[in-house]
Amino acid sequence: MNKGDLVEVVASSLNETKAQASRTVDAVLEGIAKGVLSDGKVTITGFGSFEKKKRAARTGVNPHTKEPIQIAASTTVGFKPSQALKNSVQGES
Amino acid sequence: MNKGDLVEVVASSLNETKAQASRTVDAVLEGIAKGVLSDGKVTITGFGSFEKKKRAARTGVNPHTKEPIQIAASTTVGFKPSQALKNSVQGES
DNA sequence: CTTCGACCAGATCACCCTTGTTCATTCTTG
DNA sequence: CAAGAATGAACAAGGGTGATCTGGTCGAAG
Known part of the structure; x- marks a missing residue:
């Protein structure tokens, strides 16, 4: 499974276009990366x-x-x- | 850093409300989880x-x-x- | 089209994993 | 917003597993 597939799943879940979902996925991942870099730990219940x-x-x-x-x-x-x-x-x- | 903080970051990145971002984050994570469960591997470039x-x-x-x-x-x-x-x-x- | 990741070889040791309880934090609902 | 509920982290100790190192190439993905 690659990023494209994930984008499709997210697009389907959020009822948005693939382009929108693509930015969405990128934003979330970037947010996680940023959190790990800054706080060193990101806990998601x-x-x-x-x-x-x-x-x-x-x-x-x-x-x-x-x-x-x-x-x-x-x-x-x-x-x-x-x-x-x-x-x-x-x-x- | 917890889920709430991540939601805030995502909300800020996508210019949407925290409630919206919360669903967004949840959707992406769920999508990743689903991908791992079904395909066994999720590669994100x-x-x-x-x-x-x-x-x-x-x-x-x-x-x-x-x-x-x-x-x-x-x-x-x-x-x-x-x-x-x-x-x-x-x-x- | 260009870049990014997977693969595979072999060997070593760092780190994960187990249990079980408690506490703190977080999430949710009223 | 506050309180209750639920989930996760920490700790201890030891053994064994698997992650990881290099690096060139191929295939796939963006």
Whole structure:
């Protein structure tokens, strides 16, 4: 599923055009991104929470050369599904 | 940051009321959830991708009794930030 | 058309995950 | 707006899983 499909679903849900839905989706995602960047955490009841996570540096391996390399600490964005969402995915195949 | 704040941001971005933005956010999130449930994966260019991940069964420990327990395989929803989003969080503190 | 993401290899260790209760926060309804 | 209801976060501890590193290419998506 890609962005276009999501836009269609949103358009259908909100009864608006795809163009409108496209901006809508973009606005929401941008809002979430902004929230994660500024507050470091975005909690949405009934859905889940996005959190800016720091990954500690560690020793990795270059798959090409099999040579051990030092991986610097990095920051990523994690998503923790709420119990409701977890319950939803559990039943699906 | 909670859902209300996100609603405010979206409302501001789309120039609509908070009530409208609330439904908007809900629709988008529900759409994403639906996509993950049906397709198992939702890729959004420039933001990231949600994926339904299966966690294999393993042996855990009951934190209270320290007793080893068998944990059944479960399904969760993972989020992989796109390079752009990663780049964004890298620069933020 | 151009860019963005997926893929895959192998190996390592950081981080997630379990339980269960309590509290705080948030959402909803009157 | 206020109060009640519901959901999530935190904590503890340890083992094992999976995320992730590189990087070039292909396919798809915008």
